[in-house]
Amino acid sequence: MNDSTDVDFWFDPICPWSWQTSRWLLEVRRQRPVTVRWHVMSLAVLQDNPRLPRAYRQMLAEARGPARVCAAARAEHGDEVLGPLxxxxxxxxxxxGLPQDRSTVETALRECGLPTRLADALTSHAHEEALLISHKAAVTLAGDDVGTPVLALDxxxxxxxxxxxxPVVTPVPRGEDAVRLWHGLTMMAATPGFYELKRSRG
Structure with missing residues (x-):
């Protein structure tokens, strides 16, 4: 139970479920020897379907921007900037509850000591390939019929x-509750043939 564990965590910065799960993982990291490697993926890529309503497809296209900013930051400044960003x-x-616009993104970049020009990725496709490569790594491991976040471990x-x-969880488990969920997840991961456990969200 106390052995060090490496975890790869793929997130979309706009996804509230990714956010909740990431805060749980950080709570676990405070109490157990867990190393988190952060990666970016995109709900917009997962849900890219021409049969979706036009308004929804437009929303997804705009939602791609923050993920591209994260991909740009990683490409130019290394893996270690992704977690803080x-x-x-x-x-x-x-x-x-701030808007997912350039002003908000630039403030976040400044807080992390990163150049605000990285916010250009909100509307630029210069780092689209880097985003797609990172996204593909997640779905190669977990399949393409998933959502965000994706969490990988041994x-x-x-x-x-x-x-x-x-795991999709809200509110964020804290203290021993967080550790119990972590132990459950690691035991499921270590079980040969285990694939899925799910219930409807109410």
Missing amino acids: YTSLGTRFHER GPPGTGQVAFFG
Whole structure:
């Protein structure tokens, strides 16, 4: 139970479920030897379907912007900037209810010591390929019929990583509740043949 564990966590900065799960994972990290490697993915890419209503497709196209900003920051400044940038963006989007616009993104970038020109990625496709590569890594592990977040950790011995969509949880478990959920997830990941556990959200 006390062995160090590496976790790969894919998030979309606009997704409230990703945000909740990421705060739970940080709560676990405060209490257990867990190393989190942050990656970006996109709900807009997951849900790209020409049969969706036009207004919804437009919303998804605009939602792609913050994910591209994260991909740009990682490409230019390294993996280590993703966690702090996600926290800065998510605090503004999900806790303060600020708009997902350039002004909010620039403030988050400044807080992380990153150049505000990275906000150009909101409307530029210069880092689209980097976003798609990171996104593809998640769905290669978890499948393309998932959502965000995707969490990957070691599976049964000799099998490499296993990945899950979720856990989807709200409110964020704290203290020992957070650790119990973590232990449950790691036991499921270590079970050969385990794939899915789900119930409807009420």
